[in-house]
Amino acid sequence: MVGTPATPLSKIRRTLSYTPGGPKVREEKILVTVRIRPLSRREQAMYDLIAWDWMDDHTIIYKNPNHERAATTFTFDKVFGLSCSSQKVYEEGAKDVALSALTGINATIFAYGQTSSGKTYTMKGITENAVKDIFEHIRNRPERDFVLSLSALEIYNETVVDLLNRESGSLRLLDDPEKGTIVEKLVEEVVKDGRHLLHLIDICEAQRQVGETALNDKSSRSHQIIRLTIKSSLRESSGRVKSFIASLNLVDLAGSERASQTNADGVRLKEGSHINRSLLTLTTVIRKLSGGKRSGHIPYRDSKLTRILQSSLGGNARTAIICTMSPALSHVEQTRNTLLFATSAKEVTNNAQVNMVVADKTLVKHLQKEVARLEAELRSPEPFLSSCLRSLIEEKDLKIEQMEREMEELKRQRDLAQSQLDLERKSHKAQKGLNQCGPSCQVVKCLSFLGENDPVSGKSLPITKPRNAFGRQAMVRQSVTSTDPSMLVHEIRKLEQRQRQLGDEANRALEVLHKEVASHRIGSGETTETIARLLSEIKDMQAVSSVPEEIVIGDKTNLMEEINRLKCQGSTIESLEKKLENVQESIDKLVSSFASRNETLECKTQSKKKKFLPFAGSNNANMQNIIRSPCSPLSSSRKIMECETENKVPENKGFVPSGDSFLMPCNGTPIKSDEHSNCVPSREGTPAAQQSNSVNVKKMQRMFKNAAEENIRSIRAYVTELKERVAKLQYQKQLLVCQVLELENAAETDEPSIIDQTSPKPWHLKFEDERKQIAMLWHLCHVSIVHRTQFYLLFRGDPADEIYMEVELRRLTWLEQHFAELGNASPALLGDEPAGSVSASIKALKQEREYLAKRVSSKLTADEREVLYTKWEIPPGGKQRRLQLVNKLWTDPHNMKHVHESAEIVAKLVGFCESGEHASKEMFALNFVCPSDKKTWMGWNLISNLLNL
Numbered sequence: 001m002v003g004t005p006a007t008p009l010s011k012i013r014r015t016l017s018y019t020p021g022g023p024k025v026r027e028e029k030i031l032v033t034v035r036i037r038p039l040s041r042r043e044q045a046m047y048d049l050i051a052w053d054w055m056d057d058h059t060i061i062y063k064n065p066n067h068e069r070a071a072t073t074f075t076f077d078k079v080f081g082l083s084c085s086s087q088k089v090y091e092e093g094a095k096d097v098a099l100s101a102l103t104g105i106n107a108t109i110f111a112y113g114q115t116s117s118g119k120t121y122t123m124k125g126i127t128e129n130a131v132k133d134i135f136e137h138i139r140n141r142p143e144r145d146f147v148l149s150l151s152a153l154e155i156y157n158e159t160v161v162d163l164l165n166r167e168s169g170s171l172r173l174l175d176d177p178e179k180g181t182i183v184e185k186l187v188e189e190v191v192k193d194g195r196h197l198l199h200l201i202d203i204c205e206a207q208r209q210v211g212e213t214a215l216n217d218k219s220s221r222s223h224q225i226i227r228l229t230i231k232s233s234l235r236e237s238s239g240r241v242k243s244f245i246a247s248l249n250l251v252d253l254a255g256s257e258r259a260s261q262t263n264a265d266g267v268r269l270k271e272g273s274h275i276n277r278s279l280l281t282l283t284t285v286i287r288k289l290s291g292g293k294r295s296g297h298i299p300y301r302d303s304k305l306t307r308i309l310q311s312s313l314g315g316n317a318r319t320a321i322i323c324t325m326s327p328a329l330s331h332v333e334q335t336r337n338t339l340l341f342a343t344s345a346k347e348v349t350n351n352a353q354v355n356m357v358v359a360d361k362t363l364v365k366h367l368q369k370e371v372a373r374l375e376a377e378l379r380s381p382e383p384f385l386s387s388c389l390r391s392l393i394e395e396k397d398l399k400i401e402q403m404e405r406e407m408e409e410l411k412r413q414r415d416l417a418q419s420q421l422d423l424e425r426k427s428h429k430a431q432k433g434l435n436q437c438g439p440s441c442q443v444v445k446c447l448s449f450l451g452e453n454d455p456v457s458g459k460s461l462p463i464t465k466p467r468n469a470f471g472r473q474a475m476v477r478q479s480v481t482s483t484d485p486s487m488l489v490h491e492i493r494k495l496e497q498r499q500r501q502l503g504d505e506a507n508r509a510l511e512v513l514h515k516e517v518a519s520h521r522i523g524s525g526e527t528t529e530t531i532a533r534l535l536s537e538i539k540d541m542q543a544v545s546s547v548p549e550e551i552v553i554g555d556k557t558n559l560m561e562e563i564n565r566l567k568c569q570g571s572t573i574e575s576l577e578k579k580l581e582n583v584q585e586s587i588d589k590l591v592s593s594f595a596s597r598n599e600t601l602e603c604k605t606q607s608k609k610k611k612f613l614p615f616a617g618s619n620n621a622n623m624q625n626i627i628r629s630p631c632s633p634l635s636s637s638r639k640i641m642e643c644e645t646e647n648k649v650p651e652n653k654g655f656v657p658s659g660d661s662f663l664m665p666c667n668g669t670p671i672k673s674d675e676h677s678n679c680v681p682s683r684e685g686t687p688a689a690q691q692s693n694s695v696n697v698k699k700m701q702r703m704f705k706n707a708a709e710e711n712i713r714s715i716r717a718y719v720t721e722l723k724e725r726v727a728k729l730q731y732q733k734q735l736l737v738c739q740v741l742e743l744e745n746a747a748e749t750d751e752p753s754i755i756d757q758t759s760p761k762p763w764h765l766k767f768e769d770e771r772k773q774i775a776m777l778w779h780l781c782h783v784s785i786v787h788r789t790q791f792y793l794l795f796r797g798d799p800a801d802e803i804y805m806e807v808e809l810r811r812l813t814w815l816e817q818h819f820a821e822l823g824n825a826s827p828a829l830l831g832d833e834p835a836g837s838v839s840a841s842i843k844a845l846k847q848e849r850e851y852l853a854k855r856v857s858s859k860l861t862a863d864e865r866e867v868l869y870t871k872w873e874i875p876p877g878g879k880q881r882r883l884q885l886v887n888k889l890w891t892d893p894h895n896m897k898h899v900h901e902s903a904e905i906v907a908k909l910v911g912f913c914e915s916g917e918h919a920s921k922e923m924f925a926l927n928f929v930c931p932s933d934k935k936t937w938m939g940w941n942l943i944s945n946l947l948n949l
């Protein structure tokens with residue numbers, strides 16, 4: 001094997017570089033040395049061989065006692081042999097770095113190596129020497145004020161423990177934007193002197209987790225970090241105070257180990273696996289850093305060790321690593337790994353800089369005053385606490401007030417937006433209705449009919465007058481597209497009223513006809529029967545279709561009831577139409593019957609002829625009714641009026657009857673047939689009268705014939721017109737039903753498409769709105785949080801997403817409606833499962849959360865978990881923290897930040913990746929049916945899908 005190329009010392013030497021306008025930045029490589037300990041007693045007892053040679057102070061070679069492979073050479077900043085003292089190791093491998101902390105540069109020294117290779121032994125020597133040197137340095141710098149403080153922790157089984165205060169339990173790591181990773185609540189003891197410092201370090205040693213393994217009687221089972229923070233300040237002649245602050249980290253890592261060598265089991269095995277895992281992360285970090293800092297993601301966060309040491313690994317610190325090793329042949333593989341790690345480490349470059357604070361005199365004075373004030377307050381804790389409390393309460397009150405104001409403003413904005421939206425909808429509806437070609441267009445046009453007299457009030461509506469398009473549009477907009485239920489019910493009432501009037505008129509017309517037929521035996525008996533039957537049917541129909549007068553108006557439920565009732569009446573109107581058709585047929589028959597019998601009638605007595613003036617005489621009252629009817633079309637009324645005038649006897653100038661017997665009927669006085677018959681023969685008795693009568697009878701016959709025909713024609717025309725109006729009525733009802741249903745639907749779905757098309761909302765705003773609505777509906781419908789996550793992450797506002805957003809919104813609206821309607825529907829299960837109950841839906845979601853909670857450990861690193869627990873306020877040491885975390889996800893649909901963060905976490909837990917094969921937008925396409933490949937479907941029916949992951 002070819003040896004690792006040596007790193008020339010020139011390359012390792014530190015170089016200073018400067019950041020313009022900023023503090024000096026020292027860019028340098030990590031100082032890497034190797035210390036070889038003597039063979040241990042155990043190794044000697046086993047007659048283990050020394051497998052390594054160290055030719056000079058920098059090179060170490062694998063001796064390869066069996067000459068199986070080529071020699072392997074490793075070169076480092078320094079190689080310390082078996083007999084090298086700790087003093088020398090410190091002097092040449094750590095001192096320079098350690099003392100940097102005195103001048104404001106962070107420093108880290110750590111020992112790395114296999115278990116029992118001498119790390120603790122080495123770090124002890126380094127620490128003692130460093131402490132000695134630091135205090136000597138302080139003694140030699142009387143012009144500077146130094147403040148030293150010490151904190152210490154161990155990472156045992158990925159748990160951070162304070163070595164100066166074990167009782168505090170597991171400590172959390174927090175991210176500080178300025179300081180980087182900090183350990184919450186870590187005790188920091190101010191150091192009085194060197195002895196005190198060593199005493200504290202001894203305490204830490206004593207507190208540390210140590211256990212016996214096959215390789216080491218006192219094996220360190222944790223990583224230990226002792227942090228000595230050194231603050232020094234110098235009062236300059238100008239009055240300015242220059243302060244330095246830096247930390248010296250003394251790190252004794254737990255050793256990498258093989259279970260087979262340490263004979264570990266149980267607790268030791270668990271410790272060993274944690275140790276190895278975190279060392280593996282450290283190795284990965286070093287390896288990645290050695291490839292250049294910008295060589296991709298550095299997984300500092302994969303372990304607490306690397307997280308805490310982040311600034312020392314390629315950051316703002318000077319770092320020295322002492323790799324310890326056993327020379328024994330039995331450990332050669334482990335040692336080789338250590339040397340490979342060391343080789344990578346020496347390629348890592350740090351950017352250390354002086355952490356300096358310069359404060360002017362005034363500021364210092366101000367700070368001193370502030371400190372004095374605080375100290376005074378602390379001396380009298382009660383007023384201090386009460387003032388703190390007071391200020392806290394005041395602050396809280398202010399916040400509440402501010403929030404209330406914001407809420408008011410938001411409410412106002414919401415109401416304003418709502419009313420604008422309503423207006424837009426109305427105007428859009430009207431526009432849409434008028435612009436569209438097709439049935440609805442025709443129907444809307446029919447509604448100009450509404451512009452006639454208001455049958456309910458009997459008054460002429462002001463909106464009926466304009467006959468231009470604009471006026472009609474305005475009218476339609478106001479009456480039909482109104483979302484106001486009372487307006488719509490009012491419209492329905494008007495239609496009802498019209499229907500009743502039409503029925504009345506048809507009834508009256510038929511009554512007239514019936515009477516004529518019955519009293520004069522016009523037409524066949526069959527026709528008479530038909531008309532009588534129709535008359536009674538129409539009466540029945542009117543009774544059935546009568547509308548209850550007292551209906552509470554203005555309520556949505558009543559509106560729906562109205563619509564349902566109208567829908568039911570559709571058939572009634574149809575039957576009315578049918579009946580009117582029948583009437584027309586009957587009239588036609590009547591006409592033909594009348595025509596055929598005309599000649600016969602001419603030979604009948606005059607008393608009967610007189611009775612051919614139904615509308616002019618005996619039925620005048622009925623006729624007047626028809627003419628006066630508010631719904632009677634002007635045309636037919638006019639015709640009837642004309643007919644009435646024409647039928648008046650005085651028109652016949654040639655015939656001058658003596659007395660007024662014949663004129664009586666024209667005055668509207670009913671004439672009984674027997675009275676009439678008594679009267680007429682007295683005139684017919686004279687010859688002159690007979691001659692005159694014979695002429696006049698023919699004339700009369702013609703006249704009566706014309707009158708009768710005209711009457712029947714009038715009725716026919718009137719029936720035709722009634723039919724037309726019934727058709728209009730039908731259209732209007734249909735339109736109303738459609739409009740109301742559409743409005744109802746739009747109100748429920750808050751359909752975005754009905755917003756004014758002339759000024760469409762920008763897509764990104766629409767997208768945001770829809771996304772918020774969707775998030776809310778997901779929440780309301782207890783939709784699977786994996787589904788939510790996938791949808792949320794897949795659709796991020798691309799214009800092509802519009803259709804998916806629309807579909808999702810419609811689906812959810814539908815679900816929510818049905819949820820409300822069924823009362824206990826289970827949207828979360830609505831996929832290929834029948835709807836269950838609400839509780840089943842909630843249960844499904846609960847199961848999903850439990851399932852995801854189980855994945856927290858496997859899908860998130862311990863560090864990631866800790867960060868999340870902190871962020872999501874899961875108390876340390878609590879039970880089922882994973883479930884607590886998952887239960888907090890997707891619970892606040894109003895907060896889009898919460899939604900986003902929830903989605904990110906769930907995505908990690910299910911291994912969802914936007915570009916992956918599981919993430920196809922098509923799976924959210926237009927139907928509920930699962931795609932055949934269940935693996936790609938992560939939709940509504942979640943648990944089964946998860947099991948397929």
Ligand SMILES: Nc1ncnc2c1ncn2[C@@H]1O[C@H](COP(=O)(O)OP(=O)(O)OP(=O)(O)O)[C@@H](O)[C@H]1O
Nearest residue numbers: 037038115116117118119120121216219220254255
């Ligand atoms: N350079 C050395 N000279 C003499 N003895 C040493 C040297 N290094 C280590 N030893 C001894 O070897 C044994 C193991 O050393 P130490 O406990 O420091 O190893 P370690 O690497 O810290 O082990 P672990 O990782 O298991 O904690 C100790 O008894 C120690 O005194």
